[in-house]
Amino acid sequence: MKTVGVGWWTVGMVTLESWSEQDFGLLERCNTPEMTAHLGGPETPEKVRDRHRKYAENAFTGQMFVIVTEDGERAGLIGYWEHADDPEHTETVWETGWAVLPEFQGRGLAALAVQAVAEVARAAGSYRTLHAYPGVTNAASNALCRKAGFSLVRERDFEYPKGHWMRCNDWSLDLRRPCGR
Numbered sequence: 217m218k219t220v221g222v223g224w225w226t227v228g229m230v231t232l233e234s235w236s237e238q239d240f241g242l243l244e245r246c247n248t249p250e251m252t253a254h255l256g257g258p259e260t261p262e263k264v265r266d267r268h269r270k271y272a273e274n275a276f277t278g279q280m281f282v283i284v285t286e287d288g289e290r291a292g293l294i295g296y297w298e299h300a301d302d303p304e305h306t307e308t309v310w311e312t313g314w315a316v317l318p319e320f321q322g323r324g325l326a327a328l329a330v331q332a333v334a335e336v337a338r339a340a341g342s343y344r345t346l347h348a349y350p351g352v353t354n355a356a357s358n359a360l361c362r363k364a365g366f367s368l369v370r371e372r373d374f375e376y377p378k379g380h381w382m383r384c385n386d387w388s389l390d391l392r393r394p395c396g397r
Contacts, residue, residue, distance in 0.1 A: 229285065229286045229323075229324070229325065229328060230283055230284065230285060230286075230291075230325050230328040230329050230332065231283075231284045232281035232282070232283060232284070232294065232329060232332050232333065232336070233281060233282045233284050234274075234279065234280075234281060234282075235271040235272055235274075235279075235280040235281060235282060235293070235295075236272060236282075237272050239268070239271070239272070239282055239290070239293075240265075240268045242282060242290050242292075242293060243264055243267065243268050243271070243293070244264060245317060246292065246293060246315040246317070247259055247264050250318065251315055251317075251318075254350065254351040254353065254354040254357070254382075255351075255376060255377070255380075255382075256376065256377060256380035256382065259377060263377070271295070277297060277298045278295060278296045278297030278298060278310065278337075278340075279295060279296065279297075279336065279340075280293060280294075280295035281293065281294050281295060281329075281332075281333065281336075283314075283316065283320075283325055283326075283329045285320070285325065289320070291316055291317055291320035291325050292314060292315050292316035292317050292320060292325070292326070292329070293314065293315050294312065294313070294314035294315075294326075294329045294330065294332075294333050295312065295313065295314075295333065296310045296311065296312045296333050296336065296337045296340075296346060297310070297311055298310065298311070298343075299311035299347065308343060309343050309344075309345045309346070309347050309388075310337045310340075310342070310343045310345065310346045310347065310391070311346070311347050311348070311349065312330065312333055312334075312337070312346055312347070312348050313348065313349075314326055314329060314330065314333075314357075316329075321356075326360055327360055327363055327364055330348075330360060330361075330364045331364060333346075334346055334364070334389055334391065337391060338391040343391070344390065344391055344392055345388045345389060345390060345391060346366075346388070346389045346391055347369075347386060347387060347388050347389075348361050348366060348387045348389075349372075349374045349376070349384040349385070349386055349387070350384060350385055350387070351382050351383065351384050351385075352371060352383050352384060352385055358385055358387075361385070361387035362387075364389065365389060366387035366388060366389045367387065367388050367389070367390075368385055368386070368387055369386040369387065369388050370385075370386050371383060371384070371385055371386070372384060372385075372386050374386075
């Protein structure tokens with residue numbers, strides 16, 4: 217298993233910077249009722265601290281990044297990680313997820329960040345697809361998947377966070393093809 221240990225990755229108007237200790241405040245800002253409405257609501261402070269520790273220590277297979285604007289503002293987060301894609305856990309894929317702070321939404325930053333993280337996951341190798349699982353009611357994230365070149369595989373039930381089931385769309389991006397093609 218290979219993880220690409222990049223410190224930064226730039227596509228268009230955004231740079232992805234590796235997650236660091238200084239990014240705890242960003243994770244807290246992403247843990248509001250507004251930002252987690254499609255994810256079952258905010259996590260407890262303890263779970264947020266644990267998540268931050270895992271991100272900062274890169275204590276999983278994959279990598280988390282901060283989405284940084286051209287002006288150096290920390291606009292959100294994105295990452296990719298291993299995911300057993302089916303109930304029988306016979307196929308492992310890369311999964312991606314993101315959050316863009318409200319004041320930065322609608323500027324195309326998430327689309328550029330998804331393109332960049334797909335390139336990082338492609339470079340990491342290991343799996344041929346990158347999946348995203350936005351809730352079926354999350355119009356913005358579903359539109360982003362379509363715009364980024366993902367193909368809709370199916371609707372399915374998805375557990376996130378642990379103990380909370382939601383109905384989501386399973387989107388897949390073939391990492392053997394360059395983004396946008």
